[in-house]
Amino acid sequence: MSGAGSTAVNTLLPTSIVGSLPKPAWLAKPEVLWSPWELQGDALVEGRQDALRAAVHEQQRRGIDIVSDGEQTRQHFVTTFIEHLDGVDFEKRETVRIRDRYDASVPTVVGAVSRRQPVFVADAAFLRQQTDRPIKWALPGPMTMIDTLSDHHYRSREKLAWEFATILNQEARELEAAGVDIIQFDEPAFNVFFDETKDWGIAALERAAEGLRAETAVHICYGYGIKANNDWKATLGAEWRQYEESFPLLQQSSIDIVSLESHNSHVPIDVIELIRGKKVMLGAIDVAREQIETPEEVADTLRRALEFVDADLLIPSSNCGMAPLPRGVAFDKLSALSAGARIVRQELGVDVGVGAGVGVG
């Protein structure tokens, strides 16, 4: 086990996953997003830790270089964080439109928002104890947070986002102190609210990432393979060019890594030219279907990307979270990802021991 800080990955094309992995059936109902816990009290605490251990073990066994918790200790990538804040009333619910796409019953902001105590820091410290590899932790982005709430207090999306950015920065600094090498902010809202992204979204994201020594990442995507998202994707046409709105702004930003989906998506691969100079976490694994990618398919996706990103800046990844998939399928997709990366590494003549240090603190 590592003591202070982690060992850098000495591998070109270090693999990673965007976020969630399926939870074991004894912890939460499988193949369902945001499913309730099957355990309670101390058994739940222990169960979540066991699931996190298993997630780490499988990632390492399957050749994933930058390890995450697979979101085993939380139910929802946004709500679980908000649940720990003051100023939000979860009893008082209203129906609002999420990401301009589907209606959902959401909690209400009723007063000044603040963080009572660290939210994920103990879980991150636990993850740190389980592996010597670089670790990545995901937080929701400020714009995506405000989009899952009804606000009766600030009455300004920008103001509320700014408050959340300040809170996220407190959490991120403590995650960094707990040994997290990469702090990722999930901002799927950047693919929807283009004007707000430009006006204050990027600034709020940079505020959340301010002063961190850890590397910072932003994940922008088209969502899990759930029906509302699939219906929306069907309206986007043959080429998905939404990233063209945020990428030039992110290229100019302080964020180190940009995560996007690629394999089986309609995203033109040349959009990554717009973030030249940034690290690119590229989705080479489709999370919306169960068919396992072949290593060759993964390698193809990576090769196409390498026309637009330098090899030492490419991080092969999944398109999005894998929570809705059967567990065995998700794990086999991890194996495909690392096998595909290995093929391209060999082609580049650097199978092991060269190049991109990731998470060097």
Ligand SMILES: [Zn+2]
């Ligand atoms: Zn995503």
